[in-house]
Amino acid sequence: MIAPHLPILQVVIPLLAAPICVLLHSGRLAWLLTVAVSWVSFAVSVLLLGQVMDGGPLSYELGGWAPPWGIEYRIDALNALVLFIVSGISAIVLPFARASVEREIESERVYLFYTAYLLCLTGLLGITATGDAFNVFVFLEISSLSSYALISLGRDRRALMAAYQYLILGTIGATFILIGIGLAYMVTGTLNMADLAERLPAVSGNRTVQVSLAFLTVGICLKLALFPLHLWLPNAYAYAPSVVSAFLAATATKVSAYLLLRFLFTIFGVEFSFEAMQLGVILSTLAVLAMFVGSLVAIFQEDVKRMLAYSSIAQIGYIVLGISLVSVDGLTAGIVHLFNHAIIKGGMFLALGCIFFRIGSVQLHDMRGLGRRMPYTMAAFVVGGLGLIGVPLTAGFISKWYLVVAALEAGVWPLAVLVLASSLLAVIYVWRVVEVAYFQPVPDDKAAAKDKATLGEAPLSMLLPAWVLIGASIYFGLDTSFSVGVARAAASSLLGLDLAEIGS
């Protein structure tokens, strides 16, 4: 009886839990509820993914109003995978959250933290699940507003400034998206994605439609933090509480990447987006710039959280580069990297959260000799770093492999060279951390001597989630049948091909 309602339950369960958190008015109970809800969401997303892979896209109409008039939730391979990523990361991050949040957030605000967290989760899941363009904007605002609040809860006072900066830029992005949706609605008179996709090709010569695509692309790229629209991201990730950095870094930009795919491929269509409007050239240029600028700036960061944030900008470059190739292999590479990067970056931010929990800092010079004091945490960080570089046997290798293959197949070998060259830059910034943590002596100043008691590993409730994600990044580097299989199915459905035709 419950099975046909799964698409809506995915979104409504966290939405219902958010006000209950306010009513509970207790940090501990709110955490318990949030964990329970997250795991239920994860279970729902697993069931949805199973249904979609077996039986094709699902459609759910809200309020008994048939699409295209009513709001429709539509789940296909692509958004089932993104739902799986978002709810999965949330389910793993939350056990970590209890100790970390107690340390970093004032106790009377903890229940509000979890309320905002649940709303953010609702928003991200909603953007992904819905098949209605205006509904996308509504959920985008829910997730954005709550993430501004989450970021501003960081202990550093600069978190307020970072949240404000993100608020301004995020609002501009959301406004652009709304203008884009409005213009498309003006021409076609519909907001349903499938209906838009049917009507837009007939009016593709219309200037309004072209402007609509331009607004949407810029708006989504702002939320995606694609170079040069990335300015909000480093501060937001660096000053947010550890849990928030891990959750947002692993999910928020991934959902934006999903939106880019959905609007460019499903709604406007490949012909219009990439042939008439030549977006491929623009996107691949910006992606290559992001890969190099992000990695280069990351090398010079003293704050390791900021370093990972800049590395995220570079990794978004790889995702967009895969998308801009407009082939099954390119899209597969982009989607696989979306999945792998969520796992790797989530795991690394969690490891950093453990470090912050113990030494109260994530500055590079405070991490001297940490390899001996927190061996398991640092090992997790280093294995994650290997994934970012793309060393074989890690998930990062798989994405880069597919990306290089796709570039070669498209006949643009310079892109393949650039991907490899930029990976070398990742070696440098990961190595800087390794050098400081393993090859420099433990500082024996008074501060270190004073808190001798705190100089161990982080509690298991924090270390374990970090290792689950890092372990997953190795697992998906060895067994790619799940990640690449779903990504290939999603890629071929985006290009409108039958999976059987191209083989797998």
Place this chain on the structure above:
Amino acid sequence: MRHHIVLRVVAKLLIPLILLFALYVQFHGDYGPGGGFQAGVIFAAAFILYAIIFGLESARLVVPPTIIRAGVALGVLLYAGVGVASLLLGGTFLDYSVLAHDPLHGQHYGILLVELGVGITVASVMIAIFFTFAGRSR
């Protein structure tokens, strides 16, 4: 505020009428112009007027922060709860038709409850925002 006698008397006369008008806008919303959002704002305006005339402290005694916080949550819960109720009664999410013995009444109850939820949350949020900003100097 002791000497602003005209303001105080007029406010005392107006506040009940504002509240009454808010309720009219709330419950007449499905026949005429109005609805939960507008009603919530009008309802909150009465409390904000009271706070401006009689001071923040006495306004906080009228609506304690606990009640406001509960209101913010309860409204959303009512809205989503109606959706879940219709889902449990065999319709899709927010399909009001299954809420009563026939679809016509179901639609009617559904929209009334949902708009009530909107009204409660909007009123509570408006009051909360006002209290937060007005209380900043302390």
